[in-house]
Amino acid sequence: MAAPLLETVSESLGSPEPAVRLILSILIGYPCALLYRRLLFHQPATVIHLFHTFSGLALAAFNFGSQLCHSAVCVLVQFLMLRLMGRTVTAVLSSFTFQMIYLLAGYYYTATEEYDIKWTMPHCVLTLKLVGMSFDYYDGGKEPFQLNPEQKKAALSSVPSLLEVCGFSYFYGGFLVGPQFTLRSYQRLVAGELTDCPGKPANSVVPAMKRFGVGFLCLLVYAIFSPYYPDSYFLTAEYEAQPFWYRCVFILLWAKIVLYKYVSCWVIAEGVCILSGLGYNGVVDGKHQWDACANMKVWLYETTPLFSGTISSFNINTNSWVARNVFKRLKFLGNKPLSHVTSLFFLTIWHGLHSGYFLCFSMEFFIITVERQAQALVRDSPLLTRLANSPLYPFIYVVQQFIHWLFMGYPLVPFCLFTYDKWLKVYSSIYFCGHVFFLVVYLSMPYLRKALVPKKERRDKKQE
Structure with missing residues (x-):
C-alpha cells in the first residue's frame, strides 16, 4: 500500500521516490521528538536508547531496506573496538581506518554517474560519528590540562554500552542527513540535562517551529525552481549555443537553487534536534540558545559577499568536526597550510571518489x-x-x-x-x-x- 502511494506522490511532485522517502523520514522526526517529550522524558535511559535505536532503524529500513545491515555492522565493530582496544592510539587509528575503508568501499561498489540517494548517504554521517566517538573516548583518558575546551566538553569518562552507542548512532534527528553531535551531548540529552527548565522537557517548541518554517521555505523554493535549473541542462547543445554571459549567469542561478536542497534538509533536521532538546546550548546574555545542532547560518549564507563567509555558514557541524578531529590534531606538523590541505583532502574523499x-x-x-x-x-x-x-x-x-x-x-x-x-x-x-x-x-x-x-x-x- 505504501509503495504505490509513494509512487503517486513522487510523480505528482516530479521528484524521485527516494527523495520523497528522505524528506518524509526527516519530517517523521518531529512526531518522534514530541513522543519523546510527552512520554519518554522521565523514563530510564535504557528505554530512551531503545526508542532511539528502533525508530532510527525503522527509518533506515523505510529508506534502504536490508541495506541497513551496513550501518549495523559498523556500529557493532566500533563498539567492539572501544571495548577490546581501550583508550589507545591503536583503537583510534583502527577505528578511522576501518570506518573510512568501509565507506569508500561503499562508494566504489555503488557508484553511478548520477546523484543517488542510497545507503552511503547516511553512512557518511555515521562514519564521522563513530570515528569522533573513538577520539572522544581516547581523550577521556588524558589529564584535563592536556585537552582544549572542545575536547573537555566531548571527552568520555567511561566506555559506552552497546545500547548507548546504538541510540547515539540511530537517533532520528541526525541519522539521515546530520547534524553531527558528540556522544557526550547525546548522553546529556538522555539524562534530561539539555533543557532550559530542569526536570522538564525543554521549552523548545517555538524555536523548533521557526527552524522548520525556514527549512520548509527553502524546500519550497527548491521544489518550485529546480525543474528550471536541472544539472542535465549543462550537457545539452542548447546550453552550448547560448551566449557566454548567459552560460555564466545560468551557473550562478543554478548554484543558488541547487544548494537549497541541502539547506532545507539540514534546517528541518535541526528543528527536530531542537524539539527533542539536543539543540539546547546554554544561556548567553540571559537568553537560552538553541543552536547546538545548527548546520546552517541562513542569514549569513544569504547575505555574505565573502567565499569564507559562505563556507562558515554552510554544513557547520561537519566543518567543526573536521576542524576538531583532523585540523587541530595535525598541530604536531607545525604547518597550518599543510594541515588545511590535509583536512580538505579528508573532506574530499569523505564525500566520494x-x-x-x-x-x-x-x-x-x-x-x-x-x-x-x-x-x-x-x-x-x-x-x-x-x-x-x-x-x-x-x-x-x-x-x-x-x-x-x-x-x-x-x-x-x-x-x-x-x-x-x-x-x-x-x-x-x-x-x-x-x-x-x-x-x-x-x-x-x-x-x-x-x-x-x-x-x-x-x-x-x-x-x-
Whole structure:
C-alpha cells in the first residue's frame, strides 16, 4: 500500500521516490521528538536508547531496506573496538581506518554517474560519528590540562554500552542527513540535562517551529525552481549555443537553487534536534540558545559577499568536526597550510571518489587563499580602505556579491556532475573562466600591493 502511494506522490511532485522517502523520514522526526517529550522524558535511559535505536532503524529500513545491515555492522565493530582496544592510539587509528575503508568501499561498489540517494548517504554521517566517538573516548583518558575546551566538553569518562552507542548512532534527528553531535551531548540529552527548565522537557517548541518554517521555505523554493535549473541542462547543445554571459549567469542561478536542497534538509533536521532538546546550548546574555545542532547560518549564507563567509555558514557541524578531529590534531606538523590541505583532502574523499569532488575542494582552497590575500590588501591599503567605507560601498557590495555567487557556482559544477567528461565539457564551454580569473588575481597581487600599499606598511608587514 505504501509503495504505490509513494509512487503517486513522487510523480505528482516530479521528484524521485527516494527523495520523497528522505524528506518524509526527516519530517517523521518531529512526531518522534514530541513522543519523546510527552512520554519518554522521565523514563530510564535504557528505554530512551531503545526508542532511539528502533525508530532510527525503522527509518533506515523505510529508506534502504536490508541495506541497513551496513550501518549495523559498523556500529557493532566500533563498539567492539572501544571495548577490546581501550583508550589507545591503536583503537583510534583502527577505528578511522576501518570506518573510512568501509565507506569508500561503499562508494566504489555503488557508484553511478548520477546523484543517488542510497545507503552511503547516511553512512557518511555515521562514519564521522563513530570515528569522533573513538577520539572522544581516547581523550577521556588524558589529564584535563592536556585537552582544549572542545575536547573537555566531548571527552568520555567511561566506555559506552552497546545500547548507548546504538541510540547515539540511530537517533532520528541526525541519522539521515546530520547534524553531527558528540556522544557526550547525546548522553546529556538522555539524562534530561539539555533543557532550559530542569526536570522538564525543554521549552523548545517555538524555536523548533521557526527552524522548520525556514527549512520548509527553502524546500519550497527548491521544489518550485529546480525543474528550471536541472544539472542535465549543462550537457545539452542548447546550453552550448547560448551566449557566454548567459552560460555564466545560468551557473550562478543554478548554484543558488541547487544548494537549497541541502539547506532545507539540514534546517528541518535541526528543528527536530531542537524539539527533542539536543539543540539546547546554554544561556548567553540571559537568553537560552538553541543552536547546538545548527548546520546552517541562513542569514549569513544569504547575505555574505565573502567565499569564507559562505563556507562558515554552510554544513557547520561537519566543518567543526573536521576542524576538531583532523585540523587541530595535525598541530604536531607545525604547518597550518599543510594541515588545511590535509583536512580538505579528508573532506574530499569523505564525500566520494569522483574526480569532481577533488576539483571542487582544490578550487575552494585556491579561492579562499586568493580571497585572504585580497582582504589583507584592502586592510593594508589606505585607498582601498577608504573606498570600502565610502558611500560607494553598496555598489561595490552588489558587484562583489555577483562575483561571489558566480564563482561559488563554478566549483559546484564538478561537485554535482561528478565525472571528468561532464565537468570538463562545461568548463570548456565557459573557457575555464574561474581558473583564469583567480589565477590572474593571484599573480597580480604582489604588483597591486606594491602600487596600493605604502612602503612603510609593506616594510612593517615583512618585519612581522
